[in-house]
Amino acid sequence: MQGVLSIQSHVTFGHAGNSCAVFPMQRMGLEVWPIHTVHFSNHTQYPQGWRGRPMPTDQIAEVFEGLVGLGVLSDISAIVTGYIGDASQCDVIADIVSRVKAENPNCLYLCDPVMGAPDKGCIVSDGVAESLIHKLMPLADILVPNQFELSQFAGKHIASLSDAVDACQVARELGPDIVLAKHLHSVSDDCFSMVLATSEGPYLAQRPHLVFDRQPVGVGDLISAVFLAGLLSGHSPVAAFEHTHNAVYGVLQKTKALGEWELQTITAQSEFDNPSNQFRAKSIEEITI
Template identity: 30%
Template sequence: MEKRYRVCTVQSHVVSGYCGNKAATFPMQLLGFDVDILNTVEFSNHTGFPVFTGKRTPPEEIKTLIDGLNKNGLTKAWTHVLTGYIGLPETLSIIKNAVESLKEQKPDLIWVCDPVMGDNGQLYVPEAVIPLYRSMIGVADLITPNLFEAEIITDIKITSLATAKQAMAKMHYLGCPNVLITSMSLPAKDIPNGLIAEDNIMYCMGSTLLPGNAGVLKQPTQFLISFPRYSGYFTGTGDVLAAVLTARYQHALDAPASHTSETPLLTATLAAIKTLNAIIKRTFDYQQIHVSPKEIFQINSPDRLSRPASAVHRCELHIIQSKDAIDTPPDTSLVQYALV
């Protein structure tokens, strides 16, 4: 019989636009997953607009929803859990306890944890969530922090390939077998031969700690992927990446054993990055025509209230229009990888 997968995705929700669960649901459904959706916030639109309305889901309501699912035995159908923006430490603690309990019953449940805490040096959740995420790493099967979040979790400033490896080792030490730092810049001297080292290139770095024989020190398999940086305005890209990665990681586990050096994480990340690159490129091409340089400048202003709402709306990710790229990641020379 065909394997069936059901994921519970625990993230934010917006009525209009694409971020959080709105960005994650369609790609995972398209890739063959049934999707159960638990919304941690209900906003009119993402917070990059000059105005947003709505509210956070109270922690007690999250607990009530999980209790109802448990009483009907519906959580037993979950093969995967994907967590993104949660925000409140009380809610994060409830989710952590629920997933831990579920993994005790179903050890093969895969938890992909995107520890959404901040970006570009700015924390936008209470500091109380930081130790919670550190304690959750040992339960997660795959964690996908951005550069800033990886630094917060590990207390290591990542400025080079060597310090990135140190941060990876710290997250492995905390108990997670698969780590992906989703976006980072590196000095040119650290870029392996074969990868592009230019200002308009970003990198993601992954590491898998494979099981070793008793008494043998385990060495991680690590890789670096280069991909283009586009000069537009994009929100929800990390949510799309984590969602596609969740499905592609399972697909890689299901595939026949490979004789190549690719781990399931590398195979899944390559596919996910190619898909995300295609979505961003399609969105960027639309912005080039329909959003003026002046509007892009205004949108990127730190003064959110001065941003033109109509222009922000025209910058929403073209996820539905990129159905083909989600279903079949385009083969492109713009996305390259090297083992490091």
């Protein structure tokens, strides 16, 4: 069984966190077991506001103990974490990762270290960013940060592609084997840019920017989910990177075509199998930095 333990936020309306990530992974053939770090009515960018609250840390631990009781930890092929509602949740998650890996040493841990965006600054509760940097990000096998999060972890300012590649390599030296840096806004004004760094070297993927009246939320959650599903499906990191880049762009195209700002993961679900676009990831050696 290819089970994925997905520990992220949840919204009742719309698509963000687990509400964005679970279905694409299921569509790509995985069993997904969600644990929610927060339960909100909707994502926090609605002008009407939102209702809900973080999940109590002991409830996350209690749900996990239920899985322990079922004897299914060895069936967990990967753990993915996203938005953290409270810094204390990081301690529980670190314990979960350790205990699952003790049962299945081949289990992958993908950490999407949600802590902020360049235009918003820190968007998480006090202490979360620090706990991510010092506890969870070094534990990850796969790290999927945006530019702001990568710069915080690597301790490097990013203003160019060369800076981004260097920061990815520093991040790999701190623990993760694979770093997928998403939304590198300093790399290009004309394209959406992502960099993949592995032991085989760095790769760049770029696609056209799509302009929305209101920018969709949850794109990072979708990138993490599709990339992880690609790896668990047997794709190489580069092939999974290309597939993710193209599939997510297809979902965004459908979202824009329908005049929506909630990601249309259901309507555009065929993108997870056969993306409409085929942008190729290029080795950095092919590019003049």
